[in-house]
Amino acid sequence: MANFLGAVIENLFKKPATRPYPFTKREPFKDARGLIKFDGDKCVYCGACSKKCPAAAIRVERAEKALYFEPFKCVTCGFCVEVCPKDAINQEFEYRKPDYSKSIEKYGPSAVPAPAKTEAPPSQA
Amino acid sequence: MFLNSGNTVLIVFMAVFVAPLIGGLLMGIDRILSARLQGRIGPPILQPFYDMMKLMSKKPISGTKIQIICVFVYLVSMILSLVLLMTGQDLLVMVLVLAMGSIFFILGGFSVKSPYSNIGAQREILQVLAYEPLIIFYVVAIYLKTGSFMTFKVFELKDPLLYSMPLFVVALIIIMVIKLRKSPFDLSTSHHAHQELVKGITTELSGRHLAVIELVHMYEMALLMVLAMLLFATNLWIGLALGLFCLFATIVIDNITARLTWSDMLRFAWKIGVPITALNLAVIYYFSIIKK
């Protein structure tokens, strides 16, 4: 019992180890495997990423020149980044935020510059 | 009685309405302190009240009617024993009423055919078994010093009881550990979930019925404080400090021990707690009876 007495008393007088998370955020580590972003312009819609994605989170419509990405399926393994011949996939250091619904992102050549959410989150208002 | 009726009304009011507030605050402090001992920040101090309010607002889906009745009786007898204590009534009656509350609580646990509630109730009996002798010895020791079981006599003493019953501080800490369900004796139920009985005796309660239990804990905390304060009744501030010290010791013990089994608890309470109190009691006997 006495073994731990010192440790707890020490804790009492130390600053708590807690990171005050939502109030102050830590910088994400460099090279962290965070969320996946596609570059619709660089992409040639070859479908390599789609074939290799272990989570089947990517669908490439070659004819349509469209890439559908389901971020709520992606396990952020970064395999697609590795296999993409055109460096069209970028893995950011930030992680993806929770949401009320599972959105799907559609990418295409710069006609559609920003990822468009095809599914409106329900009942958020 | 030493109290005039106006005073009594005030004290009853305090016991019924102010005590749970103080108890709740102490519970909040308890949680913060526990967190700090673990190197965490911990919840806001008003957390016990938030918890209770939230539970009040939820739709209960609790087990049986008998359990609900029992829970209310538990609450009432807890309040009653606090009132008895604070109005200077018979200490032994207070202990009996307190025990009655526990028994109803246990019966409530038994009244649902639910595994964890049932085993929790069995263990709660054992907890009563463990601390009851200590409380009664405490009361008897006070009797021997004051010559009366009436609480108010304590306040008429010249010297605080602590001087003649120092070992009862240990007994009080043991009682607190068991009553506040702290490790190593958090057997029948506990605040945190990680234990073999899920939430033990309170497993089947929910919503406002569970809120009642939380309320009882607030009263219980206040009651234990008052019990501790009796040791230093000549100066209630010191008494309070003593009570807080006991509480602090309890929390520290909670954080430096593993949970033991019920048989260990009985062994500890009876093989260590009882002899310690008995020793103190024997000394008091010697001076108060044999010497005279």
Next chain:
Amino acid sequence: MSTRTVIPMGPQHPVFPEPLQLKLSLKDEKIVDVAPALGYVHRGIEKAAEKNDFTQNVFLVERICGICSFIHAVCYCMAIEDIMKIELPPRANYLRVIWGELHRLHSHMLWLGLLADSFGFESLFMKFWEIRERILDILEKTTGARVIISACAIGGVRRDISDEHLQEILTVIDKCEKELNGIIPVVMSDTTVKRRTVGVGVIEKEKAIHLGIVGPVLRASGIAQDARMTGYGAYKYLDFKPVVEESGDCYARAVVRAKETYQSIGLLRKAINQLPSGDILTKYKGNPGKAAAVSRVEQPRGELIYYVEGNGTKNLERVRVRTPTFSNVPALSKMLPGMELADAPVIVLSIDPCISCTER
């Protein structure tokens, strides 16, 4: 008094982080009979591994188990490398050891914490998990993820560790060691902890082999068996000696794991000091041929065995995973009877159950 209490413990139960049911028959609180029921996390990963491209499987097998995930990937890759006859660059072998031992370190701390939690020693649990976060931080810095690090690849590893990070690992493990020095003695000698672990859930040396137990549980029963002794990866250069205890109870298991944390720290220091420079990945071509291979490695919980069979296509014919907990579960039915209900969580945790890899 022949009446008994028959109750379910689990699948959802606060002491079990993972779903597992024990149907307990009790007399008072003494366990007289126990029947474990599984199947709450069975997913069918072995089958999915046949459907996937064999390169994807690296990510799939990692997710058999989220704690020793990297080691799963290592074992799988070793089997594939065996089939495809791929030679690893030495640095890759060392990096695998470094990440593997970091996993063991955080896994053992996690377990020691959970053990503390199983007997309600909350502050100890908190302390272990607080220290463990340092390892997770360094894992995230070096691989980009805290838990499922996806650092292993067929033919080597996917990322290198920079010298700067290697230095950081050394300082972090120094710090961890210092902090562990303060709390490991609690596990080893605290009265209340010993009261709950000594003599609880004993498996004698003679019974150990027939019960099929592995890993720290086996070593706690006095049998020196550790897959790292085979010298896979870079272990052959690290002069590895297993930790063995004799008494075979929960206490011995705790001691084995406690000592192994120090051992891992030692191995890490050695590996980092000896770390050769060079490539980290061998390039390979084609698909695994028609051949089978068995590989085994030591996970924090014991030896892990993969049987992989290729058939010349990008899909595999069979991936068989034998995880340590799968081997340790039968022993529970021998450890529990005769103990108290309150001991059940401690005993179940003492084998460090990983239901997710048991059932796959």
Next chain:
Amino acid sequence: MKSGILGLLIVMPFIIGILCFFLRNDLVRRFLVIGNALALIGASIALAMSGNGSFTPPHEGINWGQLIAIGDFFLLAVFIYLGIVRKSPLIIGLAALQTAGLIWLEFFAGIHGETSPALYGDYLSTIMVLIISIVGSITTLYALPYMQEHEHHIHIPVSKQPRFFMYLTLFLGAMNGLVLSNNMMWMYFFWEVTTLCCVMLIRHNGDEEAVNNSYRALWMNLIGGVAIMGGLVLLHIQHRPMAFQELIAGGRYEGFLLLPIALLCIGGFTKAAQMPFQGWLLGAMVAPTPVSALLHSSTMVKAGVYLILRLAPAFENTFVTKMVGIIGAFTFVAAAMLAINQSNAKKVLAYSTISNLGLIVSCAGINTPLAISAAILLIIFHAISKAMLFMAVGVVEHNIESRDIERMEGLLSVMPFTVFIMVIGILSMILPPFGAVISKWVSLEATAKMPVEMFLLVMGSAFTVLFWTKWIGRLLETTPGKPTPKMEKLPFFYVLSFVFLAVTVLVLSVMAGPLAGKVVAPAVMQYYPAAGIGQAQMNLINDAGSFPVLSIFTVILLAVIIPVLYLRMKECPGSSVYMCGENIASSTGTAFRTLKDSSSEMQLSGYYFDHFFSENRHIPWMNPVAVILIIVLIGGLCF
């Protein structure tokens, strides 16, 4: 007037008993028993109204003393005969020993029961008479339907009820006689009559176990008889009065002079089933339930504690008082401890009786006015509660064919009324503001200055709570979502006895203050300078504390009634219990899914702590300790 009342109380039951035996008609018997009960109740109340006083039966016509002596010899002859039938030298020897003593007293020492007055009804006796006549009579009424059912259950060809009711009513008469006797020879006679009745009632069913147990009861009680006879002989040798009042009034005794009193106390121990004589009372539970209800509540065992209580003023502040206090307290703890391991309801009740008697004996031993008050209060409340409990267990046994507490699991939903009564009965033993607990409170306050007794008392109380609570727990266990149970149908006399006893215990508990002030205090003050107890308005007070009976009662009553009303208005939604997520909807509502996806019934049972509290573990040391305590009691006086 007085003689009429006493005649009704003592002689009438004898006559009615004999009538019951010879008029073998159900209806007639029914009338006789009811009439007897009414007469006894009336007479006892009349006696209570008339105040205390003495009474010696008129000499004309009958020489009562001789009659008693003849009765004594007859009884001893019966015992010897039983011993011969059993081929038991022990029984024969014990009976012969008494016969020798009796012969010496009657023929050589020349006493002829001439102490006057032969009967004396003081407050204590009156309280006893009230208990015997009221609770006892209620038990006989309860026995009417019970014995019908009983014989139906065990398929008896020829009804043995005439015999049964004879002994039952005889018992009441003998008890009344016992508590009213002032002459010790008379007391001895009635004492032996109760022994006989008890033995005959235990063996009523006639099976082997019953017969064996009846013999055990016989020899154990004969030991008591020998002790009493020894005491009487010794008293005579010491030229001291053989009448209670004079003995008590004779002042305090020392040393060897206390020996006869100690012997009488040992006689009391046997009847009160104190350790090590507890065996016979446990064996007695084989008898039909009314017998148990009678033995445990108002008769037999109460004779034992009565005797000790009666003598208490004579050994105040002596070595005897210390030892009696310790023996009683020891029995209190030991029996409570053993009760924990029992699942047989009657056995639990039996141990609880032994334990409570221990407490009463202990109070008598502590022998302060307050303690004596506590003892009297306990006798009253214990009698009522225990009668109620035994009766309820009997009814349950007839319905579920078992007296196992585990089998009573969830009984609330089958027999709500009986269970309600049983729960009231149990609660009245352990919870404030019920009388038994008030008495316990008094006894705790009384022992606060006796370290050993206080320690034992505290321990014992804790154990008591354990086994009672466990039991109610089993009864109340209900499955959520089940419909509210319907009231069961019970014979009139069952309901009558239940309701009467429940109301009595409630009323007396509420009236504990007046009861203490108006009834108990005078009884104590007859022999002690103060009562140590009294009433302040409705509250019970003593020198050191006060029990606010009425306020506690009101508050608790409200605490029960308000939620009941609230729940009546608001149906709480039924839901299956938590079973780790594997609960399944089944007919029982308590099944869970387990391995192979099969369903399994959840089972619950109480704890029995075989390891800690089993009889096998403790009896082997408890009995020797008790024997040693008794030897110390005797030895301490001789040397």
Next chain:
Amino acid sequence: MSSFDTSNIKSPWILHYDTGSCNGCDIEVLACLTPLYDVERFGILNVGNPRHADILVITGAANKRSARVLRNLYEQMPDPKMVVAVGICAVSGGVLHNCYNVLGGVDKVIPVDVYVPGCAARPEAIIDGIVLALQKIPEKRKLLKSREAKTA
């Protein structure tokens, strides 16, 4: 917001259940309780009992046997209750999408209020997810009240 709403937001008790996860997310949920993240700051307690819980935190792709347990647990929680799916497995099945014994995503079994992505979901994300769930509580309470009013 009434004070009941406030206290509902300030005292979310969680029940964690694993419907077939790899442990990765489980330990991250547990890690939330430990000093570095200390969710008790927000009044969060892990109660381990559905009757006491307000928020059901689920990890793991719903396995067929677990789905049954999950439904039971959800039913035993008192209203208003929230469900937070933690980790890609619980959100959609993730890497386990082609396993024969998973249903893929717990929203196939019970309604889910908040999806927390990540494999494993980081403690920060879990905290964010619970905070998101809490913001929904007043709305849920209102809904519940109106439904009760309708049935009454």
Next chain:
Amino acid sequence: MTQTDTQPQEKQFPVLEGAENITIDNLTARVKKLDEEGYRLLTATCLDRGEKYEIYYHFDKDLTMLHLRLLVNKEEEVPSLSLIYLCAFLIENEMKELFGVKFSGLFVNYGGRLFLGEDSDITPMLKCVDC
């Protein structure tokens, strides 16, 4: 997975290097002998070979592995090893459940409900014919 179209020949499948062939008849005796020699039973691997099951039993002693290879027709009963190595019961139950291998003398029989529930597919690990 083209070979499932034609009748699968045994030699079409790779054999684990160093595996020792064994039949149903001498399985128990061989394993008993291994037990006496102090081998640990690591696990068993079952493979679906069309008409037959191929079962590898993996043993270990002093860090050396030993594999027994058993080929049985799908209808045949394999003697259980659970009475020699208790731990085998879990392995065999798993094979029984996922592949449909029949075992005789299983120490604890989960009856195909170890991992799979009532609504799961039966023997999901078998190779699909139209795969």
